[in-house]
């Protein structure tokens with residue numbers, strides 16, 4: 026394969042090397058399939074309805090823009106009369122429903138485990154972060170002390186956890202009222218949600234209702250469909266995802282800065298390599314424990330390996346990276362490529378973002394795919410070892426043993442690209458508060474101060490996936506570098522954060538290399554990378570909390586929509602990304618997606634999502650495939666917000682001061 030063509034597929038040299046290896050060995054990957062199969066031109070616009078057996082009905086865009094006749098309009102209608110608006114809105118809504126369901130089902134699993142831990146029924150797990158347990162308990166009105174006044178005694182952590190688990194689990198089936206974490210949002214935001222009737226009642230009900238309303242012949246008003254999509258998405262961001270983050274922190278520890286390493290080079294030829302791929306950290310946490318047990322290491326050595334190397338893939342990777350520094354093999358488009366190294370002895374998968382093609386690729390090598398979740402089986406995967414909270418460590422040990430047993434089966438040639446980058450990760454909402462807020466004020470005050478003063482121009486969230494329809498990581502990198510150059514600090518999660526890590530942006534040293542003078546100064550003073558890795562995709566809830574903290578710290582308006590901030594997912598592909606985008610928009614954030622946009626089949630609906638919705642929620646969607654233009658749009662939005670806050674002049678002053686200082690320094694340099 027020509028170099029030029031390889032560079033179009035991925036900007037990552039490790040990926041390029043593996044794509045070449047796959048081609049030489051006759052192994053097909055997603056990169057080949059993307060070439061052979063183009064997306065359906067009607068489906069890509071969201072304009073294909075297949076929700077009943079009279080269809081599928083396709084409503085391609087009008088042939089002529091002006092002067093559409095009644096006959097033309099009729100053509101743009103499904104058999105039942107569903108308009109392009111309804112069809113496209115239904116498809117969009119179903120993406121939100123599926124994305125929310127994924128996050129909320131993840132959080133259900135964590136909540137159930139949490140309850141078992143609280144009752145002492147999940148040996149091996151414990152409540153690691155008691156301080157966070159108490160903070161979260163307070164937010165759920167769970168007593169953290171027993172008795173009154175001077176007689177008050179702190180309640181044991183198990184008792185607090187038992188009550189907290191019950192309250193949280195009840196929220197999944199709650200039928201009316203409001204979900205609890207809505208109260209965490211700025212007051213003004215809560216009022217907006219209440220005014221528009223989109224405060225979620227419970228976690229499951231909003232998904233179910235949205236699925237009902239998108240059934241044939243139910244909701245036929247695109248605005249009303251998007252309204253329920255909003256309510257559903259809010260049950261993700263301020264519901265399930267936020268619960269996942271909180272409970273995972275309580276059980277496994279709230280992340281603090283920790284060093285890690287990322288890219289395929291973290292695999293070791295002479296070790297048993299176990300890759301943990303998926304999203305839920307429950308089992309990976311136990312694999313991390315098991316892989317350190319002397320008996321298992323000895324067992325690996327008996328089979329001729331030097332040791333056991335654990336590595337993560339996708340969001341499972343982010344979870345164990347930020348809590349234990351477990352190295353990361355790669356982001357979404359790396360999953361097949363890891364197998365192609367020939368060095369992965371077991372690929373352990375749970376749920377979400379796992380390509381079915383893995384089973385085929387694995388057959389070409391010796392890699393054993395082990396499924397671990399009854400909800401996510403894989404045809405052709407040789408082994409299913411289900412996670413079991415009551416015997417989690419035993420399950421983990423069994424999996425590691427399977428990997429070790431498979432080590433002698435490796436077939437030549439093994440080739441691990443010697444490519445990896447160091448990272449500093451673990452910037453939870455609390456850690457940022459500690460680092461940037463200062464311990465005295467205990468808030469985001471210093472961050473705000475730097476924004477108001479103009480050293481930091483604004484805040485950007487860059488999140489989301491890889492997508493084989495665009496060069497892997499390339500949009501992430503172009504966008505992030507543009508933002509940094511313009512003094513915009515970047516908060517990142519998911520595959521975007523891993524992309525940033527691969528090219529050295531998750532190191533403090535990146536500040537002087539990529540940032541404008543103002544942002545560089547702040548990062549260097551505090552000693553942080555200019556891109557803050559905040560975790561997995563469920564941890565986008567940490568970004569909501571950080572934004573809320575900025576509002577509460579003062580000086581930047583009274584609502585999230587006042588902040589000089591914007592969000593983007595330049596390489597999105599999953600339905601979860603749409604759910605996330607919708608809750609960011611509904612939280613007041615200008616949110617841009619790249620690659621393709623799924624509602625272009627209806628101009629009216631797209632117009633509403635890109636413009637009209639802003640009048641209701643203060644945030645809006647936008648689409649921009651070119652990452653440089655995307656950065657320009659985000660910066661323009663940030664500047665608009667700075668102007669509205671009356672802090673645009675401060676930035677001009679700072680830049681002026683900096684230019685003067687540089688000139689003085691240069692002059693002083695000449696003198697000496």
Ligand code: NFS
Pocket residue numbers: 304339340357377378488489490491518519520521561562563598599601602
């Ligand atoms: Ni988020 Fe994580 Fe990656 Fe996209 Fe998939 S792994 S949950 S969905 S592809 S960022």
Ligand code: SF4
Pocket residue numbers: 074075076077078079080081082102103104105106107112241242
């Ligand atoms: Fe066609 Fe209407 Fe059935 Fe959709 S619901 S497939 S538009 S007939």
